[in-house]
Amino acid sequence: MLADVAGSFNAVSLYGHALGHALFYGRGAGQLPTASAVVADLVDVGLGVTALTFAQLSIFADQVRAAPLLPTQELMSRHYLRLTARDEPGVLAQVTRILGEKGSASRPFFSTKPTTARACRW
Secondary structure: OHHHOOOOEEEEEEEEOOOEEEEEEEEOOOHHHHHHHHHHHHHHHHHOOHHHHHHHHOOOHHHOOOOOOOOHHHOOOOOOOOOEEEOOOOHHHHHHHHHHHOOOOOOOOOOOOOOEOOEEEO
């Protein structure tokens, strides 16, 4: 698949234990800007100033200030919850009641057609 990447497109193929295979594909800078950056990197290597160039970028963890962190109580985030439940009146109401008691918003809900006569996915 990587061999089919053409023109100003770039692709990166990654594999991680938790992620599995992932392919990121999209437009890059294009032929001339990429060539210019590569030549600039080669000149830096030739002049022996690569370390200085990277130091000025401040991209390494030991060269940047730690990011400020919020206390856990102030964090808000979204979550995806997928349930398999009985297709009976009141089941969804019970789920939303329990989520509300735990301080979670429970909107929006989408349901799909039952996979069996007695089951429905929420």
